[in-house]
Amino acid sequence: MSDKSDIEWTDATWNPVTGCTRVSEGCDNCYAVPMTKRLERMKKPKYQGLVGKGHFNGVVKCHESALEIPFKWTKPRRIFVNSMSDLFHEHVPFEFIANVFTTMGQCHWHTFQILTKRPHILREFFYWNYPADKISYEAAAQDWLKCWPNVWLGVSVEGQHEANDRIPKFVWCPAAVRFLSCEPLLEPIDIGRAIPCGYYCDESVGHVDHPFWGNGNVKSPIDWVIVGGESGPGARPCRATWIRDIVHDCKAAGVPVFVKQLGSNPEEGYGCHRKLRLNHRKGGNIEEWPDDLRIRQFPKAATEAALV
Numbered sequence: 001m002s003d004k005s006d007i008e009w010t011d012a013t014w015n016p017v018t019g020c021t022r023v024s025e026g027c028d029n030c031y032a033v034p035m036t037k038r039l040e041r042m043k044k045p046k047y048q049g050l051v052g053k054g055h056f057n058g059v060v061k062c063h064e065s066a067l068e069i070p071f072k073w074t075k076p077r078r079i080f081v082n083s084m085s086d087l088f089h090e091h092v093p094f095e096f097i098a099n100v101f102t103t104m105g106q107c108h109w110h111t112f113q114i115l116t117k118r119p120h121i122l123r124e125f126f127y128w129n130y131p132a133d134k135i136s137y138e139a140a141a142q143d144w145l146k147c148w149p150n151v152w153l154g155v156s157v158e159g160q161h162e163a164n165d166r167i168p169k170f171v172w173c174p175a176a177v178r179f180l181s182c183e184p185l186l187e188p189i190d191i192g193r194a195i196p197c198g199y200y201c202d203e204s205v206g207h208v209d210h211p212f213w214g215n216g217n218v219k220s221p222i223d224w225v226i227v228g229g230e231s232g233p234g235a236r237p238c239r240a241t242w243i244r245d246i247v248h249d250c251k252a253a254g255v256p257v258f259v260k261q262l263g264s265n266p267e268e269g270y271g272c273h274r275k276l277r278l279n280h281r282k283g284g285n286i287e288e289w290p291d292d293l294r295i296r297q298f299p300k301a302a303t304e305a306a307l308v
Helices: 032-041 064-072 094-106 119-129 137-147 160-170 240-253
Strands: 012-014 078-081 111-116 151-156 177-182 224-228 257-261 266-268
Touching: 012 064, 064 094, 094 119, 094 151, 111 119, 119 137, 119 160, 151 160, 151 224, 224 240, 240 257, 240 266
Parallel strands: 012 078, 078 111, 111 151, 151 177, 177 224, 224 257
Antiparallel strands: none
16 A cells, blocks of 8 residues: 555555455556566565465455554545455455444544455445345435445446446445546446446436436436556557547536556557557547547546545
């Protein structure tokens, strides 16, 4: 973990859990794998024995001592939780996740940003805290937001298949900010197509054809979208048109969008694609981008918490 981060949409990283397991194509060039290998060679205890041949081996470690770290950071900041793993990994006990949430609730001066590829486990954790046979969803959601008004929850999606699978399992979840990370973006994603229409269809609203931006009478269930191409050795192509379409849809929905980077292998054009020649190795220099992609917005909560 670090009290400073090069990740453009956060200020610091905090890793109470290390180790992971590949779940989809978006994991294939995961930056955390070579970083974990490097930390293992440096004899860092937290990162020993986590990587097998080419990827994480499924060993996951929970670090009780790390739970005290956010208390030591007295300056408010946005904190990316588990940048080197997934808090909602199958092997992380709910009791430990609850301890992480206790720390986040007590460190109310920070904003915590959690990303997962396992929204189904996030859902299980929610109902582990609030059993459906003992409390209504509405009351549970209200209590969740009261306890953790400084916790943003996000889900990673790299393609339409992952969006269709993960977003419906995610949009029900209460959060101060509910966000998507479309990175590494490996193909076009229609976010609206992945949000179940049932989220909107009720007597007061009626049917909505494209739920992401609705009909002007409803609020999108997504509060923020991060989008970026893949970086590093072997980076797969990311077409600027894919990013552009997401930016367009976010603007139509009134949803803040943050273009993180174009990636190490960016392409431009419709039909006939040409490689974009950028000097920045990750395609992260906003000054090199097409004008319409130079957009880095934050949700309103960002100005109400960590930036105060």
